[in-house]
Amino acid sequence: MDRANILSGAAFRTATHAALAVVAAFSLTGFVSFSYLRATLDATLAQQVRTDEIMLHDIYDAGGKTDLVQAISEINNPLSQTPRVIGVFDTDGIKLAGNIDNLPPLGTSRRIELTTTDHHAKSSSYYLNSTRFADVTLVLGQDLALTDMAEKSFLWVLLGAGVVLTVAILAIGYTASRSSLVKLTRLERTLDLVSQGQTDARVPVKGMDQIDRIADRVNAHLERLSSLMLSTRTTAAAIAHDLRTPLSRAFLSLQEAQSRLEKGQDPRAAIEAADGELTGLGRIFDAILRIARIGAETGRHDFSDVDLVPILADLTETFAPIAEENGQSLTLIPGPAAAPISGDSRMLRQMLVNLIQNALTHCPKGAAVTLAVKAEATATSVEVADAGLGIPEAERARVFDPFFRLDRNRTTPGSGLGLALVKAIADRHGATVNLSDNEPGLKVTTRFPGNVRLVKNVSSASDGGKLAGLG
Amino acid sequence: MKILLAEDDDRVADFIVNGLSENGHSVERVADGCDALSYCLYNSADLAILDRMMPGMDGLSVLKALRAATNDVPVIFLTALGDVDERVEGLCAGADDYLAKPFHFSELQARVTALTRRRKEMADITVLEVHDLRLDLLARTATRKGQPIDLQSKEFALLDVLMRNAGRVVTRTMLLEQVWDFNFEPGTTVVETHVSRLRAKIDRPFDVPLLHTIRNTGYMMHGPR
Numbered sequence: 096m097d098r099a100n101i102l103s104g105a106a107f108r109t110a111t112h113a114a115l116a117v118v119a120a121f122s123l124t125g126f127v128s129f130s131y132l133r134a135t136l137d138a139t140l141a142q143q144v145r146t147d148e149i150m151l152h153d154i155y156d157a158g159g160k161t162d163l164v165q166a167i168s169e170i171n172n173p174l175s176q177t178p179r180v181i182g183v184f185d186t187d188g189i190k191l192a193g194n195i196d197n198l199p200p201l202g203t204s205r206r207i208e209l210t211t212t213d214h215h216a217k218s219s220s221y222y223l224n225s226t227r228f229a230d231v232t233l234v235l236g237q238d239l240a241l242t243d244m245a246e247k248s249f250l251w252v253l254l255g256a257g258v259v260l261t262v263a264i265l266a267i268g269y270t271a272s273r274s275s276l277v278k279l280t281r282l283e284r285t286l287d288l289v290s291q292g293q294t295d296a297r298v299p300v301k302g303m304d305q306i307d308r309i310a311d312r313v314n315a316h317l318e319r320l321s322s323l324m325l326s327t328r329t330t331a332a333a334i335a336h337d338l339r340t341p342l343s344r345a346f347l348s349l350q351e352a353q354s355r356l357e358k359g360q361d362p363r364a365a366i367e368a369a370d371g372e373l374t375g376l377g378r379i380f381d382a383i384l385r386i387a388r389i390g391a392e393t394g395r396h397d398f399s400d401v402d403l404v405p406i407l408a409d410l411t412e413t414f415a416p417i418a419e420e421n422g423q424s425l426t427l428i429p430g431p432a433a434a435p436i437s438g439d440s441r442m443l444r445q446m447l448v449n450l451i452q453n454a455l456t457h458c459p460k461g462a463a464v465t466l467a468v469k470a471e472a473t474a475t476s477v478e479v480a481d482a483g484l485g486i487p488e489a490e491r492a493r494v495f496d497p498f499f500r501l502d503r504n505r506t507t508p509g510s511g512l513g514l515a516l517v518k519a520i521a522d523r524h525g526a527t528v529n530l531s532d533n534e535p536g537l538k539v540t541t542r543f544p545g546n547v548r549l550v551k552n553v554s555s556a557s558d559g560g561k562l563a564g565l566g
Numbered sequence: 567m568k569i570l571l572a573e574d575d576d577r578v579a580d581f582i583v584n585g586l587s588e589n590g591h592s593v594e595r596v597a598d599g600c601d602a603l604s605y606c607l608y609n610s611a612d613l614a615i616l617d618r619m620m621p622g623m624d625g626l627s628v629l630k631a632l633r634a635a636t637n638d639v640p641v642i643f644l645t646a647l648g649d650v651d652e653r654v655e656g657l658c659a660g661a662d663d664y665l666a667k668p669f670h671f672s673e674l675q676a677r678v679t680a681l682t683r684r685r686k687e688m689a690d691i692t693v694l695e696v697h698d699l700r701l702d703l704l705a706r707t708a709t710r711k712g713q714p715i716d717l718q719s720k721e722f723a724l725l726d727v728l729m730r731n732a733g734r735v736v737t738r739t740m741l742l743e744q745v746w747d748f749n750f751e752p753g754t755t756v757v758e759t760h761v762s763r764l765r766a767k768i769d770r771p772f773d774v775p776l777l778h779t780i781r782n783t784g785y786m787m788h789g790p791r
Contacts, residue, residue, distance in 0.1 A: 377668060412718060412719065413746060413760070414754075417759050445748070445749075445750050452752060513753070
């Protein structure tokens with residue numbers, strides 16, 4: 096793993112910023128706490144010195160200079176364990192008793208370096224207070240060693256905690272950055288594999304963090320991409336296959352026309368045959384291009400209000416004679432007076448024509464085909480039902496694939512694109528197409544959701560004009 | 567008649583030029599949109615055939631520019647197969663007719679003829695007559711030799727289009743567009759079936775046939791010649 100990559104990772108950079116913030120916060124709080132600590136310790140020392148001074152002052156008040164010197168000599172005996180400074184000087188600054196030789200300046204000093212002259216003979220820093228009584232000067236001092244040690248320990252603890260915390264934060268950042276990098280590398284590698292043609296490669300997803308969510312999305316997109324690629328490949332193969340037949344027939348017809356011309360015979364029939372094949376090819380192309388176009392379009396900017404009822408009535412009038420010629424029947428079951436939806440009327444017309452023709456083409460003689468439009472509570476639906484052979488349940492999902500044809504229909508005319516176009520148009524309108532068993536036969540229900548308007552039902556109009564649809 | 571053809575493919579253009587010339591039209595061919603626009607603006611053509619895809623300026627832009635310049639030369643718009651929306655777009659932009667490529671020449675010929683006569687005939691016609699067949703567009707009744715003929719609404723619409731174009735070929739595609747509003751080719755015999763039903767009503771009981779089939783092209787209404 097490339098360390099530079101980890102260190103440049105977002106997680107590590109965030110951790111670095113956090114660590115800097117911690118150092119700054121620690122320095123500030125450390126400074127404040129330290130000042131407070133020192134002030135407290137100083138106050139304690141001052142209090143001790145003050146207590147001693149009051150005691151010695153009492154002695155001086157009671158017995159004068161002699162008693163004071165006496166007392167100090169006793170306090171400063173070799174058995175005393177307290178390392179402190181004590182001394183009494185006369186007005187000329189000559190030492191009378193105590194463990195220091197020179198008179199320090201009057202007043203309070205925070206820190207004076209001294210060497211005591213008693214048995215401790217200790218050189219240290221002292222807190223000193225010199226007070227003048229009537230004919231003597233009293234000097235009292237406390238050793239600062241303990242205070243210094245406390246302060247030093249405090250600083251060390253503070254520093255130690257700061258360092259540990261900073262290192263911990265950086266370590267967390269490093270680990271997080273490393274795990275992000277591992278995930279990103281996996282993502283990158285997967286995309287590389289896909290771009291190299293291994294379309295089934297997917298990103299392994301283990302957690303639920305942001306990168307995992309992105310990986311999930313990437314996987315979903317890859318899934319869609321590979322299914323699109325697969326369907327494009329299949330469609331391309333199917334197109335090639337289905338176009339080859341009419342193309343070769345056209346070739347053969349043209350060759351026949353040529354040889355007929357050479358023999359002095361009438362070539363027109365052969366030319367017409369070629370023309371018919373090429374026209375058929377054109378229709379297949381047209382259907383493919385329409386499906387592709389409709390599939391590629393989005394939005395509803397060119398949609399308008401379309402009433403399905405007159406369109407169905409019109410198509411019934413158009414196709415009923417054709418059904419009659421085939422020995423079939425086509426009827427529109429009376430329903431609502433109007434079924435307005437938002438859509439493209441020409442596309443919808445083509446969709447319904449394809450459904451009706453599909454029923455007429457694949458139904459045997461004598462079969463009845465019925466059309467019905469229904470205004471439901473939340474949708475408008477159109478049903479095209481026939482009493483033909485139906486479609487086996489296992490095949491129903493596939494009939495919308497371009498060029499898919501049931502085996503028994505191989506010989507009937509058709510390109511296998513009609514239902515694919517129906518699906519494309521339905522998708523464009525946000526409609527669902529459902530195939531069900533009409534017992535016997537097939538029922539195709541196209542349901543347009545959400546755009547139901549106020550519709551009066553013809554059949555119930557007589558009994559009080561109830562409203563079949565919702566606003 | 568003077569026709570401008572704007573088409574960038576030489577072979578397609580040659581076929582169209584030859585075909586139209588044989589039918590007695592004088593054809594000026596240009597290969598890009600800018601030339602088409604300047605020709606229409608500075609010369610007077612009776613009809614313009616514009617291809618959708620052209621170098622320089624596409625057909626739709628030429629058409630829009632022409633209409634913006636209040637030039638109302640009749641325009642036939644040629645579109646590619648499957649360009650469902652471009653046909654609508656073309657009509658919206660002011661084209662008088664459109665035709666999807668590839669097409670049979672007879673299809674183009676029929677539309678050129680229909681278009682050059684359409685304008686003057688559109689105004690105020692309420693009754694159409696061919697020989698002894700009479701179609702009253704207001705009363706929506708048809709009579710032949712004074713006998714009323716009962717027509718369904720699609721049959722009426724079909725007869726309306728055919729009689730409006732009496733003496734001229736009306737192709738299957740034109741009928742699909744004008745009678746059924748189909749901008750696609752249905753796989754079944756919609757036109758043939760309805761024409762045969764119409765014929766059974768208006769021709770079969772009478773001695774003189776008026777509705778004629780033009781082989782491989784379409785239909786024509788005309789009286790005895």
